[in-house]
């Protein structure tokens with residue numbers, strides 16, 4: 001009791017509490033760091049603001065939980081971490097240490113993954129544009145190449161001929177028919193043509209005799225388990241047709257896009273959505289910066305558009321998302337997708353990026369200035385820029401944490417927007433207005449949690465010649481928190 005009281009009395013960090021809270025799920029390691037500002041201070045002073053922290057045990061836990069799901073169905077499986085979602089080398093090394101593979105999407109991603117312990121068994125090349133050096137590197141190392149089109153087949157055949165080696169390949173397919181409609185994708189071979197194509201051109205005595213087809217691949221742009229189940233069933237049928245033609249196809253890779261859940265409370269998510277719509281409709285928006293509708297807009301007095309962000313709350317996520325895909329019943333056979341895979345002896349593969357990074361990362365930045373703009377709004381300038389925490393959609397919708405140097409004893413709450421260092425009006429780091437217990441002091445820190453998936457690196461640029469942020473790998477295995485548990489990712493090498 002006494003101990004708890006002391007903790008409460010010494011609390012110096014607070015979640016931002018806007019009118020429409022979106023409380024993020026957080027992990028103990030984050031709170032330990034928030035509570036030990038000496039360590040955070042040491043890291044920011046040493047590495048500059050902002051820093052990106054990556055917690056390896058959380059990553060390992062995500063790897064384990066995916067493995068367990070597949071094992072519970074008795075399915076042969078392989079998991080590849082889509083490293084496009086985060087560039088840190090430490091996570092690639094941890095993926096191998098956790099017994100999973102890595103999905104690479106460029107020459108450098110492949111080359112670096114090989115240098116960190118990757119090999120023919122635990123790597124795959126899925127790059128959207130495949131150049132000759134990429135293909136050469138993959139063939140030389142026996143890494144499977146996921147082929148997207150006929151030109152790639154030609155190039156792969158030519159490189160294989162030059163190297164006098166066979167190329168292990170998978171065929172990416174798309175255009176699955178779901179409820180009478182074809183799912184469009186710019187990637188892959190059409191589902192209705194791929195069997196004929198492989199049968200006519202691939203294999204001994206044919207145009208592409210050095211391509212050894214080992215599997216099929218797809219990646220859907222949506223987050224629908226239903227579409228994945230239907231596409232998986234179609235792919236299983238294609239595998240059967242190819243096997244009948246003598247092709248030893250052994251795996252189906254269903255790519256990534258497995259939903260994760262960022263938020264603690266579904267009600268917060270529902271009311272945020274409702275209130276934002278209302279605010280746009282009534283032109284009374286005090287939720288976001290400069291009336292930004294995050295995808296909603298008012299046209300002729302009517303609400304148009306839709307929320308253009310990631311769906312941050314998901315009841316079905318990670319393992320339960322995979323289960324939903326696998327438990328879907330196929331009408332034609334009367335079997336579940338999992339049973340079909342088992343019966344046909346097909347290995348299932350996935351390439352999660354974002355969801356393997358759930359609870360893995362956080363970004364911490366330093367407060368540089370506070371000012372009031374012409375509308376009387378408080379702007380808190382941080383030493384970071386919009387590209388260092390940038391979503392591909394309208395906004396990152398998680399409440400941040402304020403790390404104060406002193407406890408807040410009286411209510412001095414204030415509404416603020418966090419602004420960044422680019423010379424653009426729109427460098428507002430979160431579009432939502434945040435209510436904080438008091439105005440931050442210069443030199444205090446703001447922590448944005450769960451940023452490892454896509455937020456840290458995907459759009460990071462060096463405009464104004466700002467340094468790229470430092471990525472720190474945090475081992476944190478139940479030791480007392482210390483500065484020395486954080487390794488600069490640039491220093492990570494194969495040991």
Ligand SMILES: Cc1ncc(COP(=O)(O)O)c(C=O)c1O
Pocket residue numbers: 082085103126219255256257258351352353354355
């Ligand atoms: C081929 C492929 N695999 C895997 C992924 C990773 O998807 P996510 O991070 O949503 O799991 C992507 C993302 O674009 C992809 O294109």
